[in-house]
Amino acid sequence: MGKPSTNSDTPSATGSTSAARALPEAVQQAVARIAGEAEIRIAAASDLGTDGRYGERWFVLAGDRVLVLSPDGDPANVLVDLPLKDITEAQVENLVGGGMLQAVVNGRKVDLVSYTNALAKRFGRVRGHLDAAAKGKPIPYEPERPDRCAKCGLIIGEETRVCPRCVRKGAVLRRLLGCARPYRMHLVLVGVLMLASTAFGLVPPYLTKILVDDVLIPRTNAYLLIWLVVGLAVSSILSTALGIWRSRIAAWVGNRSSFDIRAELYERLQWLSLRYYDRHPTGTIISRLTQDSGGVQDLLAFGLPWVASNALTVIGIGVAVFFINWKLALFALVPAPLVSIMTGSMWRRMRRAFHKYWHRWGRFHTLVNDALGRVKIIRAFSQQPAEIERFHLRNAELFDAAVYAEQTWATNMPIVSLLLGSGSLLVWYLGALIILGHGGLTIGGLMAFLAYLGMLYGPLSNLTQTTQWVSRALTAAERIFEVLDAEGYSERTPGKIVPEKIRGEVEFRNVTFGYEKHQPILKDISFKVRPSEMLGLVGKSGVGKTTVINVLCRFYDVDEGDILIDGISLPDLDLSAYRGRLGAVLQEPFLFSGTIAENIAYGRPSATAEEIMAAAKVANAHDFITNKPDGYDEQVGERGGRLSAGEKQRICIARAILHDPAILILDEATANVDLETEDQIQQAIARLIEGRTTFAIAHRLSTLRNATQLLVMEDGKITELGTHEELEGKQGVYYRLLDIHRKTSSITAMAG
Amino acid sequence: MKPPQPETGPTLRCLDPGQVRVFRTQDGRVRATIEGERSILAPRFLRAMPLTDPDLYISVREQEPGGKEVGLLRNWKRLDRESREIVQAELDRRYLHAIVRRIISAQSLFGVAVCDFETDRGVRQVTFRDARDSVVYLGESRILLTDAEGNRYDIPDIAALDPRSRALLAAIL
Numbered sequence: 001m002g003k004p005s006t007n008s009d010t011p012s013a014t015g016s017t018s019a020a021r022a023l024p025e026a027v028q029q030a031v032a033r034i035a036g037e038a039e040i041r042i043a044a045a046s047d048l049g050t051d052g053r054y055g056e057r058w059f060v061l062a063g064d065r066v067l068v069l070s071p072d073g074d075p076a077n078v079l080v081d082l083p084l085k086d087i088t089e090a091q092v093e094n095l096v097g098g099g100m101l102q103a104v105v106n107g108r109k110v111d112l113v114s115y116t117n118a119l120a121k122r123f124g125r126v127r128g129h130l131d132a133a134a135k136g137k138p139i140p141y142e143p144e145r146p147d148r149c150a151k152c153g154l155i156i157g158e159e160t161r162v163c164p165r166c167v168r169k170g171a172v173l174r175r176l177l178g179c180a181r182p183y184r185m186h187l188v189l190v191g192v193l194m195l196a197s198t199a200f201g202l203v204p205p206y207l208t209k210i211l212v213d214d215v216l217i218p219r220t221n222a223y224l225l226i227w228l229v230v231g232l233a234v235s236s237i238l239s240t241a242l243g244i245w246r247s248r249i250a251a252w253v254g255n256r257s258s259f260d261i262r263a264e265l266y267e268r269l270q271w272l273s274l275r276y277y278d279r280h281p282t283g284t285i286i287s288r289l290t291q292d293s294g295g296v297q298d299l300l301a302f303g304l305p306w307v308a309s310n311a312l313t314v315i316g317i318g319v320a321v322f323f324i325n326w327k328l329a330l331f332a333l334v335p336a337p338l339v340s341i342m343t344g345s346m347w348r349r350m351r352r353a354f355h356k357y358w359h360r361w362g363r364f365h366t367l368v369n370d371a372l373g374r375v376k377i378i379r380a381f382s383q384q385p386a387e388i389e390r391f392h393l394r395n396a397e398l399f400d401a402a403v404y405a406e407q408t409w410a411t412n413m414p415i416v417s418l419l420l421g422s423g424s425l426l427v428w429y430l431g432a433l434i435i436l437g438h439g440g441l442t443i444g445g446l447m448a449f450l451a452y453l454g455m456l457y458g459p460l461s462n463l464t465q466t467t468q469w470v471s472r473a474l475t476a477a478e479r480i481f482e483v484l485d486a487e488g489y490s491e492r493t494p495g496k497i498v499p500e501k502i503r504g505e506v507e508f509r510n511v512t513f514g515y516e517k518h519q520p521i522l523k524d525i526s527f528k529v530r531p532s533e534m535l536g537l538v539g540k541s542g543v544g545k546t547t548v549i550n551v552l553c554r555f556y557d558v559d560e561g562d563i564l565i566d567g568i569s570l571p572d573l574d575l576s577a578y579r580g581r582l583g584a585v586l587q588e589p590f591l592f593s594g595t596i597a598e599n600i601a602y603g604r605p606s607a608t609a610e611e612i613m614a615a616a617k618v619a620n621a622h623d624f625i626t627n628k629p630d631g632y633d634e635q636v637g638e639r640g641g642r643l644s645a646g647e648k649q650r651i652c653i654a655r656a657i658l659h660d661p662a663i664l665i666l667d668e669a670t671a672n673v674d675l676e677t678e679d680q681i682q683q684a685i686a687r688l689i690e691g692r693t694t695f696a697i698a699h700r701l702s703t704l705r706n707a708t709q710l711l712v713m714e715d716g717k718i719t720e721l722g723t724h725e726e727l728e729g730k731q732g733v734y735y736r737l738l739d740i741h742r743k744t745s746s747i748t749a750m751a752g
Numbered sequence: 753m754k755p756p757q758p759e760t761g762p763t764l765r766c767l768d769p770g771q772v773r774v775f776r777t778q779d780g781r782v783r784a785t786i787e788g789e790r791s792i793l794a795p796r797f798l799r800a801m802p803l804t805d806p807d808l809y810i811s812v813r814e815q816e817p818g819g820k821e822v823g824l825l826r827n828w829k830r831l832d833r834e835s836r837e838i839v840q841a842e843l844d845r846r847y848l849h850a851i852v853r854r855i856i857s858a859q860s861l862f863g864v865a866v867c868d869f870e871t872d873r874g875v876r877q878v879t880f881r882d883a884r885d886s887v888v889y890l891g892e893s894r895i896l897l898t899d900a901e902g903n904r905y906d907i908p909d910i911a912a913l914d915p916r917s918r919a920l921l922a923a924i925l
Contacts, residue, residue, distance in 0.1 A: 095847070
């Protein structure tokens with residue numbers, strides 16, 4: 001069996017000659033034989049061999065030769081050898097579970113090298129580099145961003161970028177403690193209380209020794225009895241009271257620090273650009289705020305005090321038992337490591353069983369939530385029996401996991417107790433031998449010894465789990481710091497120009513943009529819209545219409561070219577000031593929980609009631625709002641769930657009117673409403689767009705008839721630009737779309 | 753007035769393997785010919801049900817960007833030998849997921865599971881961010897695992913794995 005294939009040991013794709021050093025010798029020799037001393041411009045290893053098995057193949061651009069080699073031979077076998085001049089374009093074909101790098105040669109696609117999904121990003125970049133080389137452009141320098149830890153090879157992935165194994169625990173811990181710096185006096189107090197409560201906690205067994213040796217066995221010193229009992233009571237009460245005080249302060253400091261971290265994290269998330277959100281799934285971001293910050297809270301509030309307290313107890317007991325009898329102490333500690341390891345292993349087994357149980361609970365919860373949330377659909381399709389069957393399966397799965405977890409617990413816990421008690425058997429035996437042999441140990445000493453031993457194994461076993469537990473918490477902390485440090489994605493790096501007024505002139509100048517840089521969605525787009533004009537964006541789904549809007553809103557920065565607002569480059573404009581003059585009415589009207597009035601005034605919270613109502617009137621919303629039982633104070637429900645689609649849309653229009661934008665975006669604003677409602681919305685929109693530069697996307701082309709210009713897009717490029725009449729006369733793409741639209745309308749009319 | 757007819761019909765069209773011939777042209781490109789009807793240059797062959805019944809229905813489609821379906825090839829193994837070999841090669845080229853035969857090792861490390869799988873494509877070390885969330889159950893004993901990099905691993909029958917593999921799998925799931 002060969003060495004497991006991972007992508008961690010394959011070199012990067014790169015546009016520099018340094019790649020030559022990473023090439024296997026056999027590949028280097030083969031390249032030198034074909035291309036001589038030519039510069040190696042691109043070199044990238046794939047993870048699939050020629051037979052489709054995991055292996056290695058190399059893609060190399062050496063001088064003007066495109067080569068694919070298999071390093072199996074000596075020198076390597078050359079699988080593809082193409083002159084660069086024959087290639088017009090480089091492409092990537094997405095396959096199931098991977099992809100294929102292809103070159104277009106004389107209009108024909110030639111397969112170059114296949115790879116698994118693990119290398120999709122690498123070959124996406126290689127495609128861009130090869131394409132640039134084929135078109136005579138310079139190969140951009142884009143260092144590979146590895147998905148695996150460079151040190152240990154463990155996967156770190158796009159959304160974490162943190163290796164949990166190699167995370168610099170010391171540095172993270174220091175930074176984390178830095179978050180608690182404002183509360184350092186509290187921490188000092190916690191430390192002092194911890195020392196004191198641990199010390200008082202160690203007193204009772206020693207007092208027991210005196211009680212047995214000096215009072216009970218000699219049956220003298222009766223006067224000591226009361227003082228010893230008082231001593232026992234005082235030390236126990238003080239240890240408990242100081243422990244409570246310490247825990248209360250530690251809980252406050254820990255929670256306060258994580259409160260600060262959560263606040264900083266949330267503020268940061270509000271300012272991160274949308275590109276960050278594209279690359280990080282919402283679930284992951286939410287887990288930063290909940291689970292990760294919870295992990296940090298656990299560490300600060302409970303974990304660190306717990307570790308310190310356990311460590312102090314172990315040290316204190318160690319000192320005490322050695323003080324009582326050092327020989328017996330040495331014997332007593334012999335089984336301690338073994339007991340700790342065994343109990344640690346049992347804890348891990350129990351934890352695994354409970355993780356499985358909790359996970360099944362999660363799946364069970366999802367099923368119930370999903371089924372009850374679509375109860376109408378289930379009944380409409382008479383799927384109750386199937387749903388009940390699904391429920392039974394999941395319920396049985398949960399039952400199995402619960403039984404396993406509980407039984408594991410029921411079996412392991414007594415064994416753990418037995419193991420913890422095993423050390424004391426040895427002490428009983430050896431201690432008794434020492435006493436019988438008059439070896440310097442008293443009966444009281446033995447009892448105190450046993451009491452200390454009982455207090456030792458618990459903290460010792462706890463400490464064995466500390467490493468893994470602290471590692472997990474520190475990884476959570478590092479993930480939080482990663483968000484706080486994500487400068488590259490920040491929207492808080494705005495331009496400096498704060499315009500007094502935005503007239504609304506918009507110009508796209510040779511704009512190229514892709515959500516992934518190697519896959520452009522907009523390709524060299526140029527157009528100009530004058531103030532108060534309306535531009536209609538037309539084209540099939542997926543041609544890039546919404547992307548035009550996204551870059552106009554500067555949700556994303558363009559990769560090439562420029563967007564000018566009133567002649568000023570968009571990145572130079574103050575983002576808040578610019579967005580303050582943008583308004584949007586989108587296909588999915590967004591309302592938040594609150595009243596209708598609050599929703600209309602979202603963009604201008606200072607608006608008066610009269611201004612809100614005036615905006616609603618213009619938006620044809622006033623009448624239906626006042627007909628609601630609570631009028632403008634009506635709660636809209638979560639995401640506006642208590643309103644119809646048309647009502648929600650008109651509230652959004654009212655919001656846009658009140659916001660008074662210079663540039664207005666209408667994205668399929670009437671897509672989800674009936675004809676009558678559409679008419680009302682169209683009237684409202686007609687009033688809204690007056691005097692504003694408007695960008696409108698609509699599938700119903702009739703709604704764009706009044707646009708000053710229509711921009712027709714295909715595959716990220718502008719294919720036609722002109723007025724409705726001009727484009728209709730041209731009988732091109734727009735004409736064809738119009739024809740389809742007319743046919744569809746006639747079907748709709750007949751169906752209606 | 754009659755409503756306008758849509759350009760393409762909504763009927764599923766099944767192709768008779770006896771009517772279809774797939775071959776390579778002189779310049780190495782694949783071509784499919786449907787007897788007495790049409791010939792398609794560089795067609796794409798897609799499995800309609802790649803997981804549940806990968807070899808039952810093969811969708812024969814025109815080359816991108818149009819990419820319309822020409823028809824559904826049922827029982828494609830009844831094609832003539834040359835055609836069958838080419839279709840098999842095209843399917844192998846497109847579908848890159850691996851079938852797990854044995855689990856060599858599996859361990860949970862700091863919230864991720866790292867496993868060594870022996871598959872039909874060779875030995876591979878794979879990482880799951882959360883193995884329990886990376887699994888899709890495709891029946892009583894079949895699972896599909898998707899690793900942290902988006903690669904898929906099919907275990908067609910858990911019961912057919914050796915006992916150690918089953919135990920390792922149970923530990924991470």
